[in-house]
Amino acid sequence: MSVWIETDLCNGCKRCIKACPYDAIEMRGEKAFILERCTSCGSCISVCKQEAVKTDAVPRTIPDFSDWKGIWVFAEQRDGELLRVSLELLGKAKELGGELEQGVSAVILGKGIERLCDTLIRFGADTVHLVENESLRLYRTAAYTKVLARLVQQFRPSVLLMGATHLGRDLAPRLSRRIGVGLTADCTELSIDKTEKILLQTRPAFGGNVMATIANRYSRPQMATVRPGVMKTSEIPGQAGEVVCHDFKVEEKEIGTKVLELVREKKKKTDLSESNIIVAGGRGVGDRKGFVLLEELAELMGGELAGTRVAVEEGWISQDRQVGQTGHSVRPELYVACGISGAIQHRAGMMNSRYVAAINKDPRAPIFQVADWGIVGDLHEVVPEIIKQLKTGSWNKQQRGGGD
């Protein structure tokens, strides 16, 4: 495609110069002139009221997708247990399906997992596509990709959602490449464009400084991965659904990999996305000893310890406890932020908390903008005081209005 200016039509208004993001137009005499660094992005075409900017590009037409219908959720299971994110996605799929007037399907792969279908139906699936096969018992990229690609080509869903888990982050790009569609990874919000009836997929971009909304007009299915803990589950009592069993054979020689052994990490599993109370610390905590204090507070409150990326980078907490854009998304009842500034990348992971309490010595710290309660002070004084009061019971008395 090339872009040029019909000088006879140009009146020298310079609107195109302002519109060009590449600084590729200059005035020569009274007329606009396009330079070699033009990328043919097309931004200058619509701003020219004289219709002097011309292009040889043929406008792209949107194919007819009327036979691509349904919202599909890839239901992830490990060792026969459903991951919560699959149920969260079904909740969202139900909402999207309602707007599009389309059904919701879950697709689940594995072996000995038939009993999970009832749960998927209860949480929103109208149909469950069940593929059971010994070669699918343990996740292997090639096997899962092959089966899902066949199902997608056969049933033509309009939308396909997966959890942005380790498995989802491996499988989704491979599948999207195989079926030749785009993929929006790590979404934090999904909605439907009311006019075009297409999926709007929102995710943090440019280091989390902006939220970008991406839509896919030209191919189906519209594929997205969604972070665990972002969407709400919704159980639908009495929901009816059907289970469709598929008998796909995947030969070992087509898969190319073998799982020889599963070695599980021995450390205590942290599941922040399931915690009701989270006590999180940031740079202001100062050192590992400071986190021992926060851990004590978390234990007294029956919660989990978490932190910012800084706390992880300093080695004060393990990576699996990081909250934020590149860590976990959490939605506890109470999030206690200690010595955390509240950078947008951190807030992206905790903004769905029901209540936020913040302790920070800087009254202008952005965390206070999202906090329901704020204590301006040194956490090394405030946290020991809270611990003391929790231990003596005086905190509870004060909450009931009977404190001394």
Ligand SMILES: Cc1cc2nc3c(=O)[nH]c(=O)nc-3n(C[C@H](O)[C@H](O)[C@H](O)COP(=O)(O)OP(=O)(O)OC[C@H]3O[C@@H](n4cnc5c(N)ncnc54)[C@H](O)[C@@H]3O)c2cc1C
């Ligand atoms: C692409 C990208 C992804 C990122 N992903 C994440 C992510 O997933 N999670 C994340 O957390 N960050 C992430 N970050 C980093 C993020 O931008 C911030 O740098 C980080 O969250 C800041 O951490 P902090 O609040 O611990 O530290 P700071 O911003 O340095 O804040 C420390 C706060 O502690 C307060 N303080 C200091 N001493 C005390 C005291 N004694 N008592 C009370 N308050 C005190 C200070 O007033 C300050 O507000 C990401 C950045 C990028 C570019």
Ligand code: SF4
């Ligand atoms: S916007 Fe059109 S009329 Fe105005 S300077 Fe550019 S080409 Fe010329």
Ligand code: SF4
């Ligand atoms: S097509 Fe894009 S890059 Fe080229 S001149 Fe116009 S605005 Fe600039």
